[in-house]
Amino acid sequence: MKPAVPPPANTPVVLGSVPVQPLFSRRLIGAVVVFGVGMALLVAVVTTLGLWAGRQEAISGAEAVTRNLARSLTESVERSVNSMDVTLASVAELAAEQGMAAAHLDLRAAVAQRLTFIPYLRQILVVRADGMVLFDSANQADGRSLDLAALLAEHARLPRPLVIGVPVDGRFIGGSGRWLGHKTIPVSRAVRGADGAVLGLVIGAVNPEYFVASFQGIEAESGAHVHLWRFDGLMLAGAGGLNDPHQDRGWDNPLFSRHLGESEMGTFLGPGGDGVTWITSYRTALSWPLVVSVGVSQDVALESWRHSVEAIAWPVGGVTLIVLGLTAAMASMLRHRGRDEARLRLSDMVLSNVSNGVTIAEVGARDLPLIYVNPAFERITGYTAQSALGRNARFLHEFDPAQEGLDEVRAALAEGKPVSVVLRNQRADGTLFWNQLSLSPVHGANGQVSHWVGVQRDITQQEEARAALAKAYDDVAHYSEDLERFSFVLAHHLQEPARQMRLQAQVLLQRIEDIPESGAQQPAQLIIDAAKRLVEMLRDVQAYLAVERQPVTGGTASSESALGAALNRFIDPEAIGPVEVVRGLLPRAGLPQKHLDDLLEIMVENAVRFRHPQRPLRLWVGAEPHADGWLFRVEDNGIGIEPGYHERVFVALERLHSGNTYGGTGIGLAIARKIVEAAGGRIWVESDGSSGSAFLFTLPMTPGGVL
Numbered sequence: 001m002k003p004a005v006p007p008p009a010n011t012p013v014v015l016g017s018v019p020v021q022p023l024f025s026r027r028l029i030g031a032v033v034v035f036g037v038g039m040a041l042l043v044a045v046v047t048t049l050g051l052w053a054g055r056q057e058a059i060s061g062a063e064a065v066t067r068n069l070a071r072s073l074t075e076s077v078e079r080s081v082n083s084m085d086v087t088l089a090s091v092a093e094l095a096a097e098q099g100m101a102a103a104h105l106d107l108r109a110a111v112a113q114r115l116t117f118i119p120y121l122r123q124i125l126v127v128r129a130d131g132m133v134l135f136d137s138a139n140q141a142d143g144r145s146l147d148l149a150a151l152l153a154e155h156a157r158l159p160r161p162l163v164i165g166v167p168v169d170g171r172f173i174g175g176s177g178r179w180l181g182h183k184t185i186p187v188s189r190a191v192r193g194a195d196g197a198v199l200g201l202v203i204g205a206v207n208p209e210y211f212v213a214s215f216q217g218i219e220a221e222s223g224a225h226v227h228l229w230r231f232d233g234l235m236l237a238g239a240g241g242l243n244d245p246h247q248d249r250g251w252d253n254p255l256f257s258r259h260l261g262e263s264e265m266g267t268f269l270g271p272g273g274d275g276v277t278w279i280t281s282y283r284t285a286l287s288w289p290l291v292v293s294v295g296v297s298q299d300v301a302l303e304s305w306r307h308s309v310e311a312i313a314w315p316v317g318g319v320t321l322i323v324l325g326l327t328a329a330m331a332s333m334l335r336h337r338g339r340d341e342a343r344l345r346l347s348d349m350v351l352s353n354v355s356n357g358v359t360i361a362e363v364g365a366r367d368l369p370l371i372y373v374n375p376a377f378e379r380i381t382g383y384t385a386q387s388a389l390g391r392n393a394r395f396l397h398e399f400d401p402a403q404e405g406l407d408e409v410r411a412a413l414a415e416g417k418p419v420s421v422v423l424r425n426q427r428a429d430g431t432l433f434w435n436q437l438s439l440s441p442v443h444g445a446n447g448q449v450s451h452w453v454g455v456q457r458d459i460t461q462q463e464e465a466r467a468a469l470a471k472a473y474d475d476v477a478h479y480s481e482d483l484e485r486f487s488f489v490l491a492h493h494l495q496e497p498a499r500q501m502r503l504q505a506q507v508l509l510q511r512i513e514d515i516p517e518s519g520a521q522q523p524a525q526l527i528i529d530a531a532k533r534l535v536e537m538l539r540d541v542q543a544y545l546a547v548e549r550q551p552v553t554g555g556t557a558s559s560e561s562a563l564g565a566a567l568n569r570f571i572d573p574e575a576i577g578p579v580e581v582v583r584g585l586l587p588r589a590g591l592p593q594k595h596l597d598d599l600l601e602i603m604v605e606n607a608v609r610f611r612h613p614q615r616p617l618r619l620w621v622g623a624e625p626h627a628d629g630w631l632f633r634v635e636d637n638g639i640g641i642e643p644g645y646h647e648r649v650f651v652a653l654e655r656l657h658s659g660n661t662y663g664g665t666g667i668g669l670a671i672a673r674k675i676v677e678a679a680g681g682r683i684w685v686e687s688d689g690s691s692g693s694a695f696l697f698t699l700p701m702t703p704g705g706v707l
Helices: 026-098 108-115 149-157 208-222 254-262 303-353 375-381 406-415 460-511 521-549 559-570 593-609 668-678
Strands: 121-128 133-136 162-164 183-192 198-206 225-230 235-238 265-271 277-284 290-297 357-362 370-373 419-426 432-443 449-458 579-583 617-626 629-636 683-687 693-700
Touching: 026 108, 026 121, 026 162, 026 183, 026 198, 026 208, 026 225, 026 265, 026 277, 026 290, 026 303, 108 121, 121 183, 149 162, 149 183, 149 198, 183 208, 208 225, 208 235, 254 265, 254 277, 254 290, 357 375, 375 449, 406 419, 406 432, 432 460, 559 593, 593 617, 593 629, 593 668, 593 693, 668 683, 668 693
Parallel strands: 579 617
Antiparallel strands: 121 133, 121 198, 162 183, 183 198, 225 235, 225 290, 265 277, 277 290, 357 370, 357 449, 419 432, 432 449, 617 629, 629 693, 683 693
16 A cells, blocks of 8 residues: 655645544543642642641740740739738738827828838828828828728628729829829728727729830730739720720620639630730739730731741742643643544534535635535535635636626625625536525634635525515516406496486386385385495495505594594484483594594494494493503493404404394494504404493504694
């Protein structure tokens, strides 16, 4: 077997003959995706675990710092409170020795000596149980009376001799300048008599700023927030000073609501009242109802860890994204190759099996040569692919280059726009056929037209059928026009013989009135009645045919005028008895006045003709707005129409009763339907068959809706 020789570069190649072999399998694509995603996930998981361990280590370190600070600060607070307790106890002994009944105590030298060693005590007072101030180291409340009820109650309630009170405003207790932006923590110790009775209190004014300054130094150094609390949740001092957000009672603080009840010391992680998550360690004083809490916000504790995360995450994330990107790109490339391969195979099968001819012409080459034709093109034109490829498609119509449609094709090719035309083409055997040609441009990557795709459909049978159908339509229209003209003329000219027949029968009847025994009166009367009915029928037929000859739309018609004319013509109380006419809204309608006159005359005549013999005629006529027109209603109390005949009454020459009983030609309602439908409306009847009929029809409004 000889090896296959590739075709020359300029030789057109039929696409269906190009072999396409699969390059990659789905298993390979799946393996590439799994490997790439797995590597990316492995890097991400390892990095995440390392970062999580670092985070936990940072939190553990913060917890250790807060625990150490809480322990050292608690010991410092205990020493300070012990000093205050000893000082106040010694002052209480001196006051008891001098006697609490005196009006004044001389303790200034002794107190001054003690205050020298306790700088955070601003003031010491000795107050008798009745509130009288016996001594004031700050000379703020000498000789004044203080309310000791709250302090005495706490001394009676608490087992410890030293009571730490609620912070009060002012720099001194009982001072005059109490609203100067200072706070004081009152601490007191009872002065008891020999019998143990409380004679008074020694009160010390503790400066909270002493503790605040210490706490603020710690916060500046480590970022930890320190607070000193009473057991009941009252904050005594905090790093925020007077504006500390925790200065209110903290029973909603987890420290007091849960943790303090479980353990006297500990560390917990949880949200604070400010919405920040805190790492908090707390410790209670051994001898006093005090709690020291040290908190570090989780954000501060994790700040160094976050810097590490940022330093690590970007490179790791970049590597992960690169791996995922390369995996996605490779998978996409393989997937697109497989999809393009499937599309190519499918396109080849479709183009080979469609019933329409398909051609592809190349723009870059000279004279738009065909580079592809499908089997349907060969079947339709009779040209083989070998004889058509490389040629311009004009060989199909070069026998008639001036036919209609070719100019549209040339313009579309010049402008790069799609076009669809019908051309007369020639097959390879010389026979002609009608070709519905559709051309569509194909744009390349540069946006320019690179190819033209043509679709040919043999519509020879359709064109021949269309021509035959058009001729048949013309013939039918011609015959219909002749028939209508003949029918109209026939109806018009037959009226004259009918009138003459009626007239001659009347003359004959007059002449034989004096000869009753001849028996000719009854036949003559029958001829007269028949001639009258024939004239009426011919008149109605002429009116029925005339509706299509006259314009029905446009114009303005007064329903009030049309109803008046109809009543004057058909309502004769002497002949039909009393008649009640009820008028509703009677607007102007958008059609010629003559047609509205005819329409209401038919309605009124119908009501009079089919009135009930047992009750006086009652007629109601009116209209109401409906959509963009008027809905008219003509209602009577006549004999009615059975529901099964509601549609038949509008058929021409359709009669529901014998002519001897009610008369009429059976064309009136057919004329009414023709007038209404020609005006763009519709007409129908409502009746139960015994209590009258209501004819409803819609008509257009006049321009502007004028009534």
